[in-house]
Amino acid sequence: MATTSEKKKLVFVTGNKNKLAEVQSIFKDVIDIDSHKVDLPELQGTSQDIAAQKCKMAADIIQGPCITEDTCLCFNAMNGLPGPYIKWFHESVGLDGLNKMLVGFDDKSGYALCTIAYCEGPGHEPVIFEGITxxxxxPARGPTYFGWDPVFQPEGFDQTYAEMPKDIKNTISHRFRALEKLKAYFLD
Structure with a gap:
């Protein structure tokens, strides 16, 4: 890998300052991450399809290499829903509503899924990296400033993502796991 002064630079296409801070923290020793907010259409499909399409469009707009992300919260009792539509469910029903969606189900398990797409630039096909926790x-616990973090408690922990110190979350999260795969791709 290049020396610190020669670190690769990469644009993360996001307008979410919390996601940007997590990505910058995870990549701090490997890649300089800058952000660029691009208004992209809301797409439907699988997380992989959405991430790849968003990344390809973003690379065309910014005329260079970039990464995009699609984050899902998937309920096992609902066969993976709300999945990539979690943002809209959260905005519509709130944190309490997300819990109410599972009333009547014995299974309260789920998983957080992060799909990162990397595109070298216009005309290139994106490469996909996924991480699952x-x-x-x-029920919601902890600060409510970062999406659905207050309602997701990772296996093996007694805190929700929202309650965890960032340095712990950033070593176990779905985003961390996807970014570790992207980091390995750049280091090969």
């Missing part, structure tokens, strides 16, 4: 959907 298993856990449970619980």
């Amino acid at each position: 298993k856990g449970n959907i619980v």
Whole structure:
């Protein structure tokens, strides 16, 4: 890998400052991450399809290499829903509503899925990297400034993502696991 002064630079296409801070923290010793907010259409499909399409469009707009991300919260009792539509469910029903969606189900387990797409630039096909963290959907606990983090408690922990110190979350999260795969891709 290049020396620190020769670190690769990469644009993360996002307008979410919390996601940007996590990605910059995870990549701090390997890649300089800058952000660029691009208004992209809301797509439907699988997380992989959405991430790849968003990344290809973003690379065309910024005329260079970039990464995009699609984050899902998947309920096992609902065969993976709300999945890539979690943002809209969360905005529509709130954190309490996400829990109410599982009323009547014995299974409160789920998983957080992060799909990162990397595109070298216009005309290139994106490469996909996924990370999964298993856990449970619980009543909201902790600060509410970062999406659905207060209702997701990772397996093996007694805190939700929202309650965890960032340095712990950034070593076990779905985003961390996907970014580790992307990091390995750059280091090969």
